[in-house]
Amino acid sequence: MSFQSIKVLYIDDEENNLQAFKASFRRLYEIYTAISAADGLKILESVNIHVVIADQKMPNITGVEFFKSIAETFPDPIRILLTGYTDIEALADAINHGDIYRYVTKPWNDLELHNSIKNAYDAYRSKIDLRNKIAELEKTNDELNRFIYSISHELRAPLVSVIGIVNLVKMENLYHSSGEYWSLIESCSNKLDYYIQKTLQYYKNNKTQSEESNVDFKLLVADLINLYAYANKDTQFDVNVDQPVPFKGDLFRIEVILGNLISNAIKYQKTNEPNKKVNIEIAVSIECVEINITDNGVGILNEHLEKIFTQFFRSKDHHGSGLGLFIVKEALNKINGRISVKSNIDYGTTFKITIPNAK
Amino acid sequence: MPNELKKIMLIDDNEIDLKINARIITLTKLFEEIIICQSGEESLDYLNKHMDNPEKLPNFILLDIQMPEMDGFDYLDHYKQLPATFTGSCPVAMLSSTLDFGDIKKAEANVYVVKLLKKPLMPMELAELINKKAP
Numbered sequence: 001m002s003f004q005s006i007k008v009l010y011i012d013d014e015e016n017n018l019q020a021f022k023a024s025f026r027r028l029y030e031i032y033t034a035i036s037a038a039d040g041l042k043i044l045e046s047v048n049i050h051v052v053i054a055d056q057k058m059p060n061i062t063g064v065e066f067f068k069s070i071a072e073t074f075p076d077p078i079r080i081l082l083t084g085y086t087d088i089e090a091l092a093d094a095i096n097h098g099d100i101y102r103y104v105t106k107p108w109n110d111l112e113l114h115n116s117i118k119n120a121y122d123a124y125r126s127k128i129d130l131r132n133k134i135a136e137l138e139k140t141n142d143e144l145n146r147f148i149y150s151i152s153h154e155l156r157a158p159l160v161s162v163i164g165i166v167n168l169v170k171m172e173n174l175y176h177s178s179g180e181y182w183s184l185i186e187s188c189s190n191k192l193d194y195y196i197q198k199t200l201q202y203y204k205n206n207k208t209q210s211e212e213s214n215v216d217f218k219l220l221v222a223d224l225i226n227l228y229a230y231a232n233k234d235t236q237f238d239v240n241v242d243q244p245v246p247f248k249g250d251l252f253r254i255e256v257i258l259g260n261l262i263s264n265a266i267k268y269q270k271t272n273e274p275n276k277k278v279n280i281e282i283a284v285s286i287e288c289v290e291i292n293i294t295d296n297g298v299g300i301l302n303e304h305l306e307k308i309f310t311q312f313f314r315s316k317d318h319h320g321s322g323l324g325l326f327i328v329k330e331a332l333n334k335i336n337g338r339i340s341v342k343s344n345i346d347y348g349t350t351f352k353i354t355i356p357n358a359k
Numbered sequence: 360m361p362n363e364l365k366k367i368m369l370i371d372d373n374e375i376d377l378k379i380n381a382r383i384i385t386l387t388k389l390f391e392e393i394i395i396c397q398s399g400e401e402s403l404d405y406l407n408k409h410m411d412n413p414e415k416l417p418n419f420i421l422l423d424i425q426m427p428e429m430d431g432f433d434y435l436d437h438y439k440q441l442p443a444t445f446t447g448s449c450p451v452a453m454l455s456s457t458l459d460f461g462d463i464k465k466a467e468a469n470v471y472v473v474k475l476l477k478k479p480l481m482p483m484e485l486a487e488l489i490n491k492k493a494p
Contacts, residue, residue: 153457157373157425157478160456164379164479171386171482200458 006030006121007047011040011066012055012082017106021053024110029117037066044070049077051120053113055106056083056090064093064100071099076127078120080113082106149203156196162189191321198323201256205331208252212358215247215254217282217289221262224255228263235266235276243284248358253331258291260324261351265295267320268349273297288357294350300343308341368394368417370402370434371454372426380421380454380480387482389489390419398426399434406441417449419489421476424455424462431455435469452476452488 009032010021018033025031032047034040037058043049052070054063061069067079081094084106094100101123102116166186169175175182218241225237265278273296281292300308300315307313309329312322332339337355367390371377374397381393394417396402402420409415424431431453438446453466456478466475474488 153425153459156458157456158375160478161373161375161379164376164383167479167481168379168382168386171383197458 006051006117007032007049008051008053008117009034009040009043009047009049009077010053011035011037011058011063013058014055017055025114025117028114037061037069040066041070044074044077049074050124051080051117052077053080053082053104053117056081056094062090064090064097067094067100068097075099076124078124078127080104080116080120082108145203145207148199149207152196152199152203156193159189159193159196163193195321195323198321198327202323202327202330205253205256205327205334210250210335211252212248213251215249215251215289217241217243217247217284217291220251220255221258221280221282224259224262228259228266232266235269235278237278237280239280239282241280241282241284243282245284245286245357246359247284247289249289249355250335253335254355256331257328257337257353257355258293260328261293261353264320264324265293265297265349268297269295270298284357286357286359289353289355291353291355292350293353294348296348299345299348300341301345302343305341305343309339365391366394366417366419367392368396368402368405368420370396370399370420370426370431371423372397373423376423376478383480383482384485387486389482389486399429399431399437402434403437406445410442410445416445420449420451421454421480422451424453424457424466432465432469435471439471446471452485454478454480 006029008025008029010018011034012018012021013035015035018035022031022033032043032049034043037054037060040052040054044052052067054066056063058066063081063083067081079100080102081090081100082104083090091103094103101120104113104116162185166175166182166189169182218239221239221241225239229235229237262278262280269276275296277296279292279294281290281294283290304313304315308325311326313326314320314322329339331337332353332355335355337353339354340352341349342352343349367384369377369380369384371380377395377397381395384390384393394405396405399422406416422431422434426434429437435451438451450473451471452473453475454477455462455466455475457463457475463475466472476484476488
């Protein structure tokens with residue numbers, strides 16, 4: 001392995017040391033030397049240096065001070081401190097503030113310094129490699145997210161046309177003209193649409209930066225009930241909102257969370273229950289909002305309670321997508337909210353949510 | 360139903376959606392005539408050609424958002440340059456399968472847009488909108 005391509009900068013106020021360094025290492029590395037910190041800085045500005053070696057004791061500035069001064073402007077080169085005397089304070093300073101990789105005593109031993117430079121260069125390479133890998137991963141992740149987003153959009157457009165045709169069939173009184181085929185097409189289309197909408201919600205939850213705005217819970221809950229109870233008017237809602245103070249929070253995610261829970265409360269009712277009920281209690285304080293959503297629906301088995309927030313979990317008795325509560329949990333994670341659940345097969349389910357007020 | 364609302368213009372690049380929406384509007388009897396345009400350009404050509412001929416002009420426009428080349432928002436930029444006597448009497452509703460918050464906000468912020476309707480077109484929603492916004 002050749003070290004010719006390793007660019008080393010050595011700063012020392014003693015010309016003799018610079019010469020000796022060059023003599024020992026010029027065959028191994030590409031060497032740059034500077035007689036002062038100012039000269040060293042000039043070289044750093046024009047050459048992509050991998051390893052910087054600085055003498056601790058220089059007239060205007062110590063080696064540690066020099067490393068500190070370039071911490072922001074040149075964070076990449078790996079630093080090695082050289083010093084002629086054992087100065088415990090310099091050593092402590094170097095470790096604590098200088099971001100220094102090695103401490104080598106003067107007069108140096110060629111082999112020791114050579115190994116230090118070699119290791120420093122390896123550290124430099126892994127630092128740069130890691131950074132490139134992270135950038136690459138971020139890019140791939142971003143592309144993947146964007147792909148999911150656009151494919152969901154593209155899938156939804158023709159699907160919505162199909163739902164439009166089913167609506168037309170209803171309007172033209174043809175819905176029952178082919179046995180149950182039209183209703184089967186309708187329920188499959190609605191299910192597919194639901195999946196696509198959840199996928200988009202998941203994407204947006206992952207992607208969107210948290211944006212704080214005022215949340216009026218009374219208004220929000222009324223809107224959501226309107227939206228989700230539209231197709232199912234049997235369920236009675238009892239809503240109590242106590243909001244004496246303003247609430248600031250991430251409206252998009254709160255909407256996703258409440259929307260999913262309200263739509264679940266409607267969806268998982270007992271079919272033979274004459275009084276389908278959903279009770280929503282909301283109490284806002286300066287610190288947080290507490291939301292309780294209670295239904296008298298089918299309930300959740302004890303052994304399932306642990307799993308309901310995981311992706312694609314669904315019980316075999318009910319036809320969920322396995323995405324709703326997973327998205328609720330993900331959205332709550334993004335805004336530091338918490339959720340707990342109590343359920344009983346006979347009486348129904350209560351979800352309790354706490355979200356901090358950003359004020 | 361006010362008498363002025365006679366003609367609706369549908370702008371959409373998707374032929375199937377044009378067919379579906381035209382049929383829904385025919386069945387609801389909300390309009391007497393439907394002008395079908397497969398692009399924003401086609402609509403602007405039509406409007407410019409008949410600008411002096413009010414009985415040819417629509418009283419309501421349903422505009423798709425995602426279209427190639429000139430999309431719904433580009434179309435609105437051209438639309439606002441038409442004579443105010445016309446644009447003032449012809450509200451635009453956008454119609455799209457979008458669930459994008461950005462699109463919804465952008466559409467509703469535009470002064471020429473009365474509402475963003477989501478596909479599939481619901482006859483009830485259209486009727487409500489027309490009754491409310493009728494000049």
